[in-house]
Amino acid sequence: MQTHIVPVGFDYDRLIAPLVREQMDVDRVILLEGAVGSEANVEYSRRLAEKLEQDYRNLLGAETERVVIEDVYDYDTAFEQAFELINAELDRKGEGESSASGEVWVNISAMPRTVSFAFATAAHSIMVEREDDRRRIHTYYTVPEKYLETELAEELRRQIDLLEDVRDDTGDDEDERVAERLDSARTLLSEFDERGTTIGAKEIDGSHIVELPVASFSNVKPFEEVILFTLGEHGVFESVSELAQQLARELGEEYTDSFRSKVIYNVDRLGPGGKGYIEQEEHGKSYRTRLSRIGELWVRAHGDSEPDALA
Numbered sequence: 001m002q003t004h005i006v007p008v009g010f011d012y013d014r015l016i017a018p019l020v021r022e023q024m025d026v027d028r029v030i031l032l033e034g035a036v037g038s039e040a041n042v043e044y045s046r047r048l049a050e051k052l053e054q055d056y057r058n059l060l061g062a063e064t065e066r067v068v069i070e071d072v073y074d075y076d077t078a079f080e081q082a083f084e085l086i087n088a089e090l091d092r093k094g095e096g097e098s099s100a101s102g103e104v105w106v107n108i109s110a111m112p113r114t115v116s117f118a119f120a121t122a123a124h125s126i127m128v129e130r131e132d133d134r135r136r137i138h139t140y141y142t143v144p145e146k147y148l149e150t151e152l153a154e155e156l157r158r159q160i161d162l163l164e165d166v167r168d169d170t171g172d173d174e175d176e177r178v179a180e181r182l183d184s185a186r187t188l189l190s191e192f193d194e195r196g197t198t199i200g201a202k203e204i205d206g207s208h209i210v211e212l213p214v215a216s217f218s219n220v221k222p223f224e225e226v227i228l229f230t231l232g233e234h235g236v237f238e239s240v241s242e243l244a245q246q247l248a249r250e251l252g253e254e255y256t257d258s259f260r261s262k263v264i265y266n267v268d269r270l271g272p273g274g275k276g277y278i279e280q281e282e283h284g285k286s287y288r289t290r291l292s293r294i295g296e297l298w299v300r301a302h303g304d305s306e307p308d309a310l311a
Contacts, residue, residue, distance in 0.1 A: 149197050278292060
């Protein structure tokens with residue numbers, strides 16, 4: 001079972017041409033559609049998804065499914081959705097094969113970078129966690145043969161010249177339609193020449209920066225999982241000792257120096273100098289301890305597998 005997960009943006013060729021040209025086996029395709037943006041953008045992406053859905057079936061004989069991503073700028077939710085989706089496809093059984101024989105390919109060529117990076121990071125995280133399945137997960141990108149933006153701009157310049165010639169030939173400087181189109185085209189070209197293909201910096205959740213956390217390169221051990229879920233449930237602990245006391249209560253263990261040392265050791269392994277799932281801030285003689293951004297994502301993505309002791 002060869003499954004391709006394809007976020008759909010404003011591209012067509014890069015999402016299907018490499019599969020056709022490389023004559024790849026494609027059994028199943030999951031098309032991800034964004035539902036945020038201008039009405040025109042959403043509609044354009046939807047039409048592309050419909051065309052891709054049809055051509056994946058006709059050209060590659062693939063089963064297709066369309067999944068909506070409600071907010072293409074919500075990195076955390078996209079990561080969680082990617083984590084669940086990739087794992088589900090890895091566990092899917094094709095006809096006459098075991099669940100361990102299929103492969104999942106994630107195309108990150110299109111859609112906003114928040115979604116592409118979220119899916120790439122989730123794929124990497126799963127590779128770390130499912131070491132035996134590492135060779136079954138692929139993240140790929142396709143380079144376009146050319147970009148249309150500059151060609152569109154040059155064509156617009158030629159249209160401006162044509163409108164000016166028509167106006168000069170007719171001697172009608174009062175034609176409001178021609179004047180309006182000339183003014184609009186000149187303004188658009190001026191913005192393109194000055195700023196490129198985008199304008200401004202949009203604020204998302206109170207910030208103009210969407211941080212893209214890096215996945216860990218090491219798997220999480222069982223006791224480390226307990227620590228992460230405890231931090232996810234309770235938030236910030238003013239000290240590691242306070243965290244250890246909470247863990248002892250929830251696990252029904254006696255709070256001893258040995259248990260406290262075990263917690264300190266594992267927190268260090270999960271901290272900035274280790275796997276990066278925990279942040280610590282010096283606070284007097286103690287260290288305020290909380291989940292890092294990637295730690296929060298890990299807890300969200302693994303919510304269904306929370307240990308019974310903490311459920």
